[in-house]
Amino acid sequence: MVRGYRVKYEARAGLRPAWRCPLADRSKPLPSDVWRHQAVQWERVGPPLRPSAPDTRCLERIVQAWVAEQGVPSVLVLGVTPEMAKLSWPEGTDLLAVDRSAEMIQKVWPGYPGPGEGTLLADWMEMSLPADSRDLVIGDGCFNVLSHPEQHQTLMRVAHETLRPSGRLAFRAFVRPEAPEQPADVYRAVMNGEIGNFHAFKLRLLMAVQPSSEAGVVTGDVWKSWLADGPRPEDLASRLGWPLAQITTIEAYRDQDTVLCFPTLAELRGVAEERFEELGCEVPPYELGERCPTLVLAPRET
Numbered sequence: 532m533v534r535g536y537r538v539k540y541e542a543r544a545g546l547r548p549a550w551r552c553p554l555a556d557r558s559k560p561l562p563s564d565v566w567r568h569q570a571v572q573w574e575r576v577g578p579p580l581r582p583s584a585p586d587t588r589c590l591e592r593i594v595q596a597w598v599a600e601q602g603v604p605s606v607l608v609l610g611v612t613p614e615m616a617k618l619s620w621p622e623g624t625d626l627l628a629v630d631r632s633a634e635m636i637q638k639v640w641p642g643y644p645g646p647g648e649g650t651l652l653a654d655w656m657e658m659s660l661p662a663d664s665r666d667l668v669i670g671d672g673c674f675n676v677l678s679h680p681e682q683h684q685t686l687m688r689v690a691h692e693t694l695r696p697s698g699r700l701a702f703r704a705f706v707r708p709e710a711p712e713q714p715a716d717v718y719r720a721v722m723n724g725e726i727g728n729f730h731a732f733k734l735r736l737l738m739a740v741q742p743s744s745e746a747g748v749v750t751g752d753v754w755k756s757w758l759a760d761g762p763r764p765e766d767l768a769s770r771l772g773w774p775l776a777q778i779t780t781i782e783a784y785r786d787q788d789t790v791l792c793f794p795t796l797a798e799l800r801g802v803a804e805e806r807f808e809e810l811g812c813e814v815p816p817y818e819l820g821e822r823c824p825t826l827v828l829a830p831r832e833t
């Protein structure tokens with residue numbers, strides 16, 4: 532078990548045609564990649580879709596435990612989650628954030644050690660980093676942008692090859708419940724005031740629209756469901772007091788073919804166990820925390 536690491540094992544309001552939605556201007560095409568659009572509105576995306584204090588504290592504990600035993604780390608960040616650059620890295624840390632979206636790198640990554648530094652524009656599947664070159668591989672939601680099980684297996688293999696034997700793979704994953712929800716359940720819950728914020732609603736809706744872990748969920752299909760069966764943005768805003776600016780973040784999904792994937796925790800563990808031993812799984816205390824665990828894994832000898 533990692534030292535100092537607390538571990539737990541473990542209405543719809545009637546159909547509305549597209550033209551009535553004031554937030555959807557269909558005359559303007561959107562970029563074909565959700566992340567290009569997310570880059571522009573990053574500040575309006577919030578927890579649980581972005582890591583919050585419990586998640587960064589958890590990662591900080593994992594990092595500090597490793598640093599206390601092994602020294603200054605060489606780190607690979609999968610993606611450009613800005614919170615990763617802001618962890619209290621010891622001086623001399625070699626940190627590289629890899630992302631294939633130039634827009635995300637440019638607009639979201641604060642830079643490490645200095646502004647604009649510490650990034651590589653590349654696909655995780657084809658990074659060609661030297662074997663045994665990193666002590667920590669970390670990410671937030673990195674497995675949710677890959678297909679299950681093929682790309683999950685590939686990223687596990689890449690992380691395993693890149694890590695030194697004493698290294699750690701630590702990441703937060705969004706995992707769907709074993710018993711899937713239907714979109715209607717999520718719309719009913721939100722109109723009944725049972726969901727705490729729009730980001731939590733969006734995560735539940737993504738998981739509910741997904742037909743299966745293998746198929747993943749096409750973000751454009753989430754937009755279609757929302758447009759056809761979801762509440763009107765203004766109704767949500769006035770009924771629940773949620774900012775319209777947050778609600779409009781769902782427009783990043785309009786007409787997008789980007790596929791996200793939400794496996795169950797058991798499915799993700801099933802892919803990991805071939806190459807990694809699980810050292811911990813921390814469930815954060817916020818709403819939907821059970822769907823956002825952070826896993827810490829140690830590479831098995833092969």
Ligand SMILES: C[S@@+](CC[C@H](N)C(=O)[O-])C[C@H]1O[C@@H](n2cnc3c(N)ncnc32)[C@H](O)[C@@H]1O
Pocket residue numbers: 566580581582609610611612613629630631632635653654655656670671672673676677
């Ligand atoms: C890590 S994920 C999830 C977002 C996360 N919740 C956060 O807070 O950053 C998002 C990033 O993954 C990147 N991405 C998706 N697939 C990728 C791949 N195969 N290789 C490299 N980057 C990828 C996207 O460009 C995007 O910047």
